[in-house]
Amino acid sequence: xxxxxxxxxxxxxxxxxxxxxxxxxxxxxxxxxxxxxxxxxxxxxxxxxxxxxxxxxxxxxxxxxxxxxxxxxxxxxxxxxxxxxxxxxxxxxxxxxxxxxxxxxxxxxxxxxxxxxxxxxxxxxxxxxxxxxxxxxxxxxxxxxxxxxxxxxxxxxxxxxxxxxxxxxxxxxxxxxxxxxxxxxxxxxxxxxxxxxxxxxxxxxxxxxxxxxxxxxxxxxxxxxxxxxxxxxxxxxxxxxxxxxxxxxxxxxxxxxxxxxxxxxxxxxxxxxxxx
Amino acid sequence: xxxxxxxxxxxxxxxxxxxxxxxxxxxxxxxxxxxxxxxxxxxxxxxxxxxxxxxxxxxxxxxxxxxxxxxxxxxxxxxxxxxxxxxxxxxxxxxxxxxxxxxxxxxxxxxxxxxxxxxxxxxxxxxxxxxxxxxxxxxxxxxxxxxxxxxxxxxxxxxxxxxxxxxxxxxxxxxxxxxxxxxxxxxxxxxxxxxxxxxxxxxxxxxxxxxxxxxxxxxxxxxxxxxxxxxxxxxxxxxxxxxxxxxxxxxxxxxxxxxxxxxxxxxxxxxxxxxxxxxxxxxxxxxxxxxxxxxxxxxxxxxxxxxxxxxxxxxxxxxxxxxxxxxxxxx
Numbered sequence: 001x002x003x004x005x006x007x008x009x010x011x012x013x014x015x016x017x018x019x020x021x022x023x024x025x026x027x028x029x030x031x032x033x034x035x036x037x038x039x040x041x042x043x044x045x046x047x048x049x050x051x052x053x054x055x056x057x058x059x060x061x062x063x064x065x066x067x068x069x070x071x072x073x074x075x076x077x078x079x080x081x082x083x084x085x086x087x088x089x090x091x092x093x094x095x096x097x098x099x100x101x102x103x104x105x106x107x108x109x110x111x112x113x114x115x116x117x118x119x120x121x122x123x124x125x126x127x128x129x130x131x132x133x134x135x136x137x138x139x140x141x142x143x144x145x146x147x148x149x150x151x152x153x154x155x156x157x158x159x160x161x162x163x164x165x166x167x168x169x170x171x172x173x174x175x176x177x178x179x180x181x182x183x184x185x186x187x188x189x190x191x192x193x194x195x196x197x198x199x200x201x202x203x204x205x206x207x208x209x210x211x212x213x214x215x216x217x218x219x220x221x222x223x224x225x226x227x228x229x230x231x232x233x234x235x236x237x238x239x240x241x242x243x244x245x246x247x248x249x250x251x252x253x254x255x256x257x258x259x260x261x262x263x264x265x266x267x268x269x270x271x272x273x274x275x276x
Numbered sequence: 277x278x279x280x281x282x283x284x285x286x287x288x289x290x291x292x293x294x295x296x297x298x299x300x301x302x303x304x305x306x307x308x309x310x311x312x313x314x315x316x317x318x319x320x321x322x323x324x325x326x327x328x329x330x331x332x333x334x335x336x337x338x339x340x341x342x343x344x345x346x347x348x349x350x351x352x353x354x355x356x357x358x359x360x361x362x363x364x365x366x367x368x369x370x371x372x373x374x375x376x377x378x379x380x381x382x383x384x385x386x387x388x389x390x391x392x393x394x395x396x397x398x399x400x401x402x403x404x405x406x407x408x409x410x411x412x413x414x415x416x417x418x419x420x421x422x423x424x425x426x427x428x429x430x431x432x433x434x435x436x437x438x439x440x441x442x443x444x445x446x447x448x449x450x451x452x453x454x455x456x457x458x459x460x461x462x463x464x465x466x467x468x469x470x471x472x473x474x475x476x477x478x479x480x481x482x483x484x485x486x487x488x489x490x491x492x493x494x495x496x497x498x499x500x501x502x503x504x505x506x507x508x509x510x511x512x513x514x515x516x517x518x519x520x521x522x523x524x525x526x527x528x529x530x531x532x533x534x535x536x537x538x539x540x541x542x543x544x545x546x547x548x549x550x551x552x553x554x555x556x557x558x559x560x561x562x563x564x565x566x567x568x569x570x571x572x573x574x575x576x577x578x579x580x581x582x583x584x585x586x587x588x589x590x591x592x593x594x595x596x597x598x599x600x601x602x603x604x605x606x607x
Binding site: 048054055159160161162187189190191192193194195197198201202216217218219220222223224225226242243246256258260261262263264265267268269270271272 | 501540
């Protein structure tokens with residue numbers, strides 16, 4: 001785990017990011033709605049930044065901008081100090097290729113594909129040959145706990161947790177440095193969620209991965225993130241190391257988010273007789 | 277057909293099998309016993325795919341055509357629902373038992389105002405005049421926590437938030453004052469603060485009207501302080517049941533122990549926990565088309581013994597009123 005020495009350059013920095021959507025149109029008046037307002041943050045190599053906030057606060061828009069699924073209106077996204085916002089997708093190095101994992105693996109995976117086809121897709125796009133594709137798919141599936149015998153199985157036959165593993169394998173297959181996890185653990189059973197969270201922690205330790213972890217579940221973010229940024233109405237209203245956010249939250253939004261997580265913990269501790 | 281049940285709802289030896297077109301039989305619920313007294317809250321805990329929703333749909337007799345309730349009885353107020361004719365069932369649903377579905381976005385009609393959708397329930401079951409129904413709809417909306425019932429009543433589902441839609445389906449469910457609510461993962465689509473609100477609402481409804489609630493979830497935290505009793509389901513069976521506080525303090529089945537441990541480890545908001553792995557159980561639920569021989573949990577069980585691979589454990593009673601299906605407690 002890297003520390004905040006201040007000497008090392010950040011792996012990812014986002015500066016002055018803005019994004020507007022237009023509401024209305026056709027017959028109504030077109031009103032621009034600000035989804036992101038002047039977003040600044042950094043993530044160091046191998047660190048996890050947890051992004052929390054209520055639904056509609058702009059977390060997903062920010063995630064999509066960082067993963068270059070969405071184009072920001074203004075601002076810079078720098079990887080290793082170089083602005084990648086203008087660089088064409090095909091010229092991005094694997095270090096610059098940010099991979100995204102979504103909440104619903106069911107809708108982010110083509111049901112007609114076999115497991116191997118799902119995982120090899122990013123390699124196909126990069127024009128890799130069949131031999132090396134097969135090797136890399138096997139390695140990625142192995143790393144995410146999916147047996148190689150399942151390569152020919154239809155993605156439809158996988159359970160919710162297995163599909164999320166498949167989505168992680170697909171993201172890892174091109175060896176990215178940064179994964180954007182947009183509610184990647186939401187909607188799973190508590191036991192499956194624990195398994196996938198452990199997998200992500202193990203992969204991070206093994207490959208020094210950097211995570212941008214987005215979730216409305218503060219409990220999970222507190223557990224996995226080195227630093228936390230709190231979003232409200234398109235802005236980052238508070239950010240800092242996890243321990244500091246936990247012990248001395250400044251903003252009302254942060255305090256509210258933490259309170260609901262603490263209530264859940266206390267209710268449960270009261271009935272089970274203490275925490276772990 | 278009259279039973280001798282002292283419970284409002286009593287399920288005895290129920291088995292539900294799906295017979296899909298490809299011919300592979302899936303035993304979703306197997307020899308299951310379960311009961312709920314009047315005014316009681318009972319939680320059913322289990323991972324997705326363990327048969328929880330099949331049980332809920334079997335109680336309401338809303339299973340798809342290719343599902344077969346092969347054996348068992350479901351007594352509601354002494355009548356076996358498996359032997360009640362459809363017209364009578366239509367009256368029991370809504371008036372006697374009603375369902376709070378998992379995803380209100382799917383169960384509400386997107387092109388009908390929500391007030392009218394509550395009205396539909398009232399018209400189907402009660403002989404009330406239009407004026408009386410309007411008053412009733414307003415009261416119901418207030419009861420589920422809306423300050424401005426008139427505005428909400430004329431809104432379409434898409435104009436409401438997820439939490440508001442969940443309140444609407446709860447209003448539908450209690451519209452005819454049933455004696456039993458079945459809540460199938462009522463909060464799984466909501467974030468933590470909203471979950472707490474919905475559970476508080478259900479607790480108030482139980483207190484004010486004495487409506488019994490069977491709540492189904494994969495999250496044991498929902499039951500803490502809400503469910504009087506709980507049953508833990510694994511691979512189509514109840515593996516442990518008892519008073520909720522007692523199960524949480526002293527879980528007997530290794531599966532229950534693991535679930536409680538996972539919840540404790542997950543709901544731990546302190547800085548010292550940073551980047552520490554979560555407690556977890558390895559493996560996944562077995563395929564219901566091919567359960568393993570012996571105890572169905574044995575492939576994942578940290579305490580499995582030789583006998584667990586050979587024989588199916590019966591129900592043991594190591595503590596009073598806490599039945600458990602595990603060879604640790606007898607053989």
